[in-house]
Amino acid sequence: xxxxxxxxxxxxxxxxxxxxxxxxxxxxxxxxxxxxxxxxxxxxxxxxxxxxxxxxxxxxxxxxxxxxxxxxxxxxxxxxxxxxxxxxxxxxxxxxxxxxxxxxxxxxxxxxxx
Amino acid sequence: xxxxxxxxxxxxxxxxxxxxxxxxxxxxxxxxxxxxxxxxxxxxxxxxxxxxxxxxxxxxxxxxxxxxxxxxxxxxxxxxxxxxxxxxxxxxxxxxxxxxxxxxxxxxxx
Numbered sequence: 001x002x003x004x005x006x007x008x009x010x011x012x013x014x015x016x017x018x019x020x021x022x023x024x025x026x027x028x029x030x031x032x033x034x035x036x037x038x039x040x041x042x043x044x045x046x047x048x049x050x051x052x053x054x055x056x057x058x059x060x061x062x063x064x065x066x067x068x069x070x071x072x073x074x075x076x077x078x079x080x081x082x083x084x085x086x087x088x089x090x091x092x093x094x095x096x097x098x099x100x101x102x103x104x105x106x107x108x109x110x111x112x113x114x
Numbered sequence: 115x116x117x118x119x120x121x122x123x124x125x126x127x128x129x130x131x132x133x134x135x136x137x138x139x140x141x142x143x144x145x146x147x148x149x150x151x152x153x154x155x156x157x158x159x160x161x162x163x164x165x166x167x168x169x170x171x172x173x174x175x176x177x178x179x180x181x182x183x184x185x186x187x188x189x190x191x192x193x194x195x196x197x198x199x200x201x202x203x204x205x206x207x208x209x210x211x212x213x214x215x216x217x218x219x220x221x222x223x224x
Contacts, residue, residue, distance in 0.1 A: 040200075040219065041216075042214070042215075042216035042217060043158075043202070043214050043217075088155075090157050090158075092157070094212075101146075101206045101211055101212045102148065102160055102163065103158075103160075103204075103212055104160070105157030105158050105159065106157050107156060107157050108155070108156065108157050110155070
């Protein structure tokens, strides 16, 4: 059972607000990811991290930013939310010694910007 | 062209049917192949993984990889309404970076 948590699960906010989506994992995984997924659509990688103080942008351009100060914590921040940011945000982590990248996902945060 | 192609569906089958879900890929360096299941409004969960070519069975699920054709499949026997979900294939070259398919939505009708 993967131990990866996201808060809040649902968030409805007004345009222009600053928000932070939290993601924590207790598995000691080095790699963590943020994906954006619209209903019924594919996953889009927006940020990833290979360890503390390491962050990279993913395939999909995003106005969000991330930080990785602690191994277990990978928050995503939107400085000024807009309706176009309405989506589901999924956090994942991977690690272990399998030799390949098995990602474990959190339950997601469903964001609605009015 | 995407590295991994997957028919989005939806695929609708009656309960008890055998389901076949497929992905094709273009990168011959992929060595590890995974299937994730995603229920509505949830995060994906790892269902099965295989290495290189061949078959792997787990209960009602069988994963099949044909590297010569760059084609992978997931078979579900005796499908149940609880199998209704989106199934995503995912692949890794061994450099520990996953490439996901876009997912196939499956509906099993009772």
